[in-house]
Amino acid sequence: MTNRVRVLQEKFRQSLGLPFENLLPSWEIQKVIDELKVKYRRRLFDPIVTLWTFLSQVLDVDKSCHNAVSRVIAYLANQRVEIPSSDTSAYCQARSRLPENLLEKLFGSTAQSLEEKVTTQYLWCARHVKVIDGASVSMPDTIENQKSYPQPSSQKLGCGFPIAKIGVRFSLATGAAIALVIDVLNTHALKLARKLYQFLKPNDILLGDRAFCAYADLVTLMNLKCDAVFRKHQSRQMSMRRGKLFGDCDKLVIWHKPKNAPMD
Template identity: 70%
Template sequence: MTLRVQILKEKYSQSLGLPFKELLPETAIKQVISELKIKYKKRLFDPLITLWAFLSQVLDTDKTCHNAVSKIIAHLAESEVEIPSTDTSAYCQPRARLPEKLLEKLFNFSAQSLEEKVTTEYLWCGRNVKIIDGSTVSMPDTVENQKEYPQPSTQKE
């Protein structure tokens, strides 16, 4: 990982509150929610708060739900909103309901937004460079996940 990426990761993982609120604007999330026709009730842990907390949780060295809820509480302390309980179930349940399609569309939105900001000075010989880093994702080994994302044939069951 480059030094710049490492610095940004540390900055956002150690920040109080929900730093992704600045990076992934509410308007973009609401637009994708509208496009996907996602219905939700206006509660504290709506898709906006849940998504921002989830992204912070993924990057943080302490990936616990308790830490994610603490970041939500820190975010809410800035406004005049009733501070929720530290019980994690109120966050974990809506996090589990975040549609994969929402995350995919927001990833594409972020990539497109970044692409639009690239000027010729950042190109290599006037060209875009595409890099594949081979990152992996970890998820629970459930029957549903095995159907959707089967193991490679070279891997033991």
Template identity: 75%
Template sequence: MTLRVQILKDKFSQSLGLPFKELLPESVIRLAISELKIKYKKRLFDPFITLWAFLSQVLDADKTCHNVVSKIIAHLAEAEVEVPSTDTSAYCQARARLPEKLLEKLFTSSAQSLEEKVTTEYLWCGRNVKVIDGSTVSMPDTQENQKEYPQPSSQKPGCGFPIAKIGVIFSLVTGAAVALCIDVLNTHDIKLARKLYSFLKPNDVLLGERREQGRQGVQGEL
């Protein structure tokens, strides 16, 4: 992690209230909700408050629901709005209600917004360089998750967690992720990379790492 990224991460985690309100304005979220025709009830933990809180929770060193609810209370108190109790159940239920398609829409629109601000002086030989990489993520041990993303076969049933392999394309200029795909753990890296090719544009340069065994990673241009 670069020093600049760490500084920004620390700034957000140490902030009172919900700092993502400034980075992801309500107007942007409202537009996405409208385009996706998502209906929601007007309540204290609406999609806006819940999403800002969820993003803060992900970045915070203290990822407990109690901590994020305290940030919500600070945010609402500053806005002179009736604050909820410190009980976390309402927030957890609201977070579970966030539609996955809304998160995907905001992921895409945020990356596009940053890309639109890139000028030619930041391009490499007039080309936009994209970086491809992969990783794995674990998730709660539920029947649904185990069915979709089985744990490693080397682990005995009940002794492991579902694990998925993810592939991501980043913009070298903005640092933002512009594409993401998820598959089962034993998916080959090349297969995962091919799923991301459709997100590349003409004249993009795709950069990937070299394998430890000497095999070449995905590198090239369109």
């Protein structure tokens, strides 16, 4: 068992297009496992091999579990070690055993490690640009998921999957996701964005689409000593004839504080 695990870890380190050794080394994973006191049995699909297999599965064109297990078998071929079964059940069970807090911890540490490697030449005017966006994701149709993230009301009961709305903030320089929040499907993008503001640092620039362009949010970002670049929301009426010109492509305009404050 030890030889097979060692072979697999070495093969994953050397895989082209999968920079696990630099971005998610085995010692980093083991460090988090020890911090969280994750207990696991010594088997082929230990947390490190399972996590690397899962990531390679997600990045591959063929995202099937069968293809992921076939890659493991190919890595072990001609290594004078026992070849595992092509049955995917062991891998799928090992993947389901990965603790959520382990993934969250590695998610944050990897993003932070990448940010620390960014030099001034990859910044905009020596400032970090953070992009914010939202999307929806479906998940397995279980009772727990349906209760926490109900399917759309437009779908017939029992015919749809639980769907959640996620908000993500990622670095424009590295492309890595830095923070993520999740809520029910009908959650407005601004509500998700306001949960992500806590992860901003002074002097950051937040880049987003028109969904995030609101007076209260721009004021909030200014109070955090951050700037924002958003497209103008389609409901905001503004005359381009008003305002002070600053060159061919810049104009200073005044937004008046709305009478009603946002609910959250």
